[in-house]
Amino acid sequence: MGDERTDIRGGGTGSVDASPRLSEADAEALEAFFDAGCDVERVPASIRPRVVRVAGLLGLLEAGPAGGAARRVEGVLRRLGEAGASELSLDDAEALDAWVLAGFDASRVPAALRERATAHEALASLVREAPTRRVSAFERAALVERTMGRIAEARESGADVMRGRTARNRMADVLSVAAVMLIGASVLWPVMTGVREGAREAACASNLRAVARAMGAYTGDHDQVLPMVTAGFGSGTWWNVGRDPERSNSANLYAVARQRYASLAELACPGNPSAITAPRSPEARDWGNLDELSYSYRVMARPERELWGQPSALVVVADRSPVVVRAVRGQVVYPLESSPNHRGRGQHGLMADGTAEWLESPALASGDNIWLPKPIEVMLDVASRRRGIEPISGTEAPAGRQDSFVGP
Amino acid sequence: VTPEKARSLDPRTDEKLVEAYRRGEAEAFRTLVERYHDDLLRFLTRLSGDRQVAEDAFQDAFLQVHLSLGSFDTGRRFRPWLFTIAANKARDLLRKRGRRQTLELSAPMGSSGGDGSEGGGAFIDLLEVEVAPPDAGLLEEERDAMVQRALDRLSDPLREILLLAYFQRLSYAQVAEELGIPLGTVKSRLHAAVASFAKRWAEVTEEHRRRRAPRSVGGREESSS
DSSP, rough: OOOOEEEETTGGEEEEEGGEEEEEHHHHHHHHHHHTTOOOOSOOGGGGHHHHHHHHHHHOOOOOOOHHHHHHHHHHHHHHHTTTTOOOHHHHHHHHHHHHHHHHHHHGGHHHHHHHHHHHHHHHHHHHHHHOOOOOOHHHHHHHHHHHHHHHHHHHTOOGGGGGGGGHHHHHHHHHEEEEEOOHHHHOOOOOOOOHHHHHHHHHHHHHHHHHHHHHHHHHHHHTTTTOOSSSOOOOOOOOOOTGOOOOOOOOHHHHHHTSSSSSSSGOOOTTTTSSSSSSSSSOOOSSSSGGEEEEEOOOOOOOSSSSSOOOOEEEEOOOOHHHHHHHTTOEEEEEEEOOGGGGOOOEEEESSOOOEEEEEEEEEEEOTTTTOHHHHHHHTTTTSSSOOOOOOOOOOSSSOOOOOEEO | HHHHHHHTTTSSSHHHHHHHHHOHHHHHHHHHHHHHHHHHHHHHHOOOOOOOHHHHHHHHHHHHHHHHGGGGTTTSSSHHHHHHHHHHHHHHHHHHOOOOOOOOTTTOSGGGGSSSSTTTSOBOGGGGSOOOOTTOOOOHHHHHHHHHHHHHOOOOOHHHHHHHHHOOOHHHHHHHHHTTOOHHHHHHHHHHHHHHHHHHHHHHHHHHHHHHHHHHHHHHHHHHH
């Protein structure tokens, strides 16, 4: 086997039918050409002259109208068979066919080929069974939820599989809807949506418990200082999420994931359909934009020491702030609006004492509004009847250590 | 028993679930999404080499499935249909992101490694390919990354056919039907894909061994002294 080799530089195309073997250099050139997506320019300069010849030969072999690169590869592979492009030995090729024929079960392959079929099986299991990074139950649930969320959106927008259903079915839909209305939509609808929302809230609460553990570990490793990687915002903006990590408060929270105290999946609320659970790139220092961000984090003018772990109802992390989302877009804000993560029903807050709580309103029992710094809250109180007030410009800082204020 | 657990125990075939969903049983679709989460995500991660692309393609694929279910013939198998849709979605996403295949052509081509395994020509002999990790201390993540590196060195068409075959376990005829390409092409392309992957894997393990070698020599000296 392999005793009759053809060097493309010397051989003619007529020898293809005689099942020649390509010379090693030509076979390498051919493979490099395929690997380069059949683009000669992307092949290393040292072997380019040979690749150009190989490419020329491929052009000759290609019958019919000139096709794209992929078609050309197919055509050539078909013609060359195992002669050039494939480097499987004949025995391995035969074993591969037998293994596929046996339903990918090496034990059902004829004995003579079984050893090689087992080698194929091992190679395949290397690809199939090696875990592509461990997926936690929460990451799993989050992806399923996001997928189902998109299906629900498609349904709501009318782009629905049910378009293909018969008129009779559609009439049944109408009747069931009418029945629901008669029975009392106010009873059934919350029950149906509540089940799903309940699961999201539970996953979100669990996320914050993981963040609490991460904060404990982080402050333990950093002299009791809460995560802060920005230099401090001074009087500058802190809501440039994804555009300027030095001017983005979320970059401080992102550091928790970047330094592997928590995963991005644990910083992704299932109630946020745009949340990401893996870094956009290994170099990323922040979420890509405000939509991807699920949680708001304490805005800090400077590193704050010994806040974490204190018996305090100070909110350090919460479901994302609707005030920031609206203010960034130049919309009117509603200080008592709850986070969009949970359809405005409320939000989870992670307190400085490490407990995660469900807050029905952003205003705490103390009257402190977690979306706003104290001075603005006071101003709002005073000027609550005035119109056109701009309560937040993305440059504020908490009034002190007792002022809960998170963003973005 | 949690609802998720109950769904994972649902004895119905994929095709039956599709029928149930068409009849209006919304939870049947969720069962399908959960049933395929691990396998499809692994397939897409392998195909794209990017977890985020894989997750996006996963969602796009199921959205497409939802939109196209009306035309799905339940006499056909659901799994290959889903995987083919998913592969298309991953390809679209990669194209949109302008991903150019990361080629590591400067990597050693095997025959220059001097181990003699490929010295006789361009043929790969699978029995000489070390599938087991090159050293016992290899971490799962490390091995995982090595597999991905080997896959990333394949051209897109070869990687796709390899993964479709490995993950779907379809006969040549079925792959030909799903991809709409001639049977002979499927066969020769899969042969080429397996050979290329085996070769790339051998390269990657060899590189790994070379990187590790100085450290293990030092360790041996230490223990012998």
